Amino acid sequence: MAHEVDLESFKELERDIILRVLYRDQTVQSTEEERVRKLKSHLQHLRWKGAKSSSQEYKEKCCARCQRALGLLLNRGAVCQGCSHRVCSECRVFLRRTRAWKCTVCFEDSPQRHVTHCESERCHIRSSSVRKDQSSEKTAK
Structure with missing residues (x-):
């Protein structure tokens, strides 16, 4: 979801904060992509290392x-x-x-x-589940 925002409309301090967050997000995304790439490579290596075919018979x-x-x-x-x-x-x-x-x-x-370790996703999931719990408690009272 890419939105274009005119940074000129923000104050200098706000602009700096936004840019720092964007750079940090970019760093986190590249780190996560690297982690996923390494996991896929490791899995491919394990598969390549050796596996019997279910259709083939083995003597030993x-x-x-x-x-x-x-x-x-x-x-x-x-x-x-x-x-x-x-x-x-x-x-x-x-x-x-x-x-x-x-x-x-x-x-x-x-x-x-294959569980992702993204803190923002966990935080979002927790906050939405808390809101659901709070709204269900209000309706129950």
């Missing part, structure tokens, strides 16, 4: 991510709840809430990992 019991052989008793691997491949202990993450395993690729690709 091995990790779907790093292709290491899995043992019969030790490091047998666990089935990923996301892709259903068996992965070794190095290539999986335990999810305490669901008490299940996910491989590193499915874990990185899951929606809970």
Whole structure:
């Protein structure tokens, strides 16, 4: 949402404050874009590193991510709840809430990992929810 504003109509102090806010916003946006780019690159690297194809058969019991052989008793691997491949202990993450395993690729690709850390969005969401709560309390009284 880009609006053109004539800065000449503002006082010098107001103009300086507005410009500082705009520069800070630009810095935050570029930092966020860089963070997202790095996350995408990391995820692409994890995918590229190795994954079994669900249509292909494998003779040896091995990790779907790093292709290491899995043992019969030790490091047998666990089935990923996301892709259903068996992965070794190095290539999986335990999810305490669901008490299940996910491989590193499915874990990185899951929606809970893509939470934005923008303070202004959080603040906006909190203030709008507070207003809703306050208005519902007024109507209840």
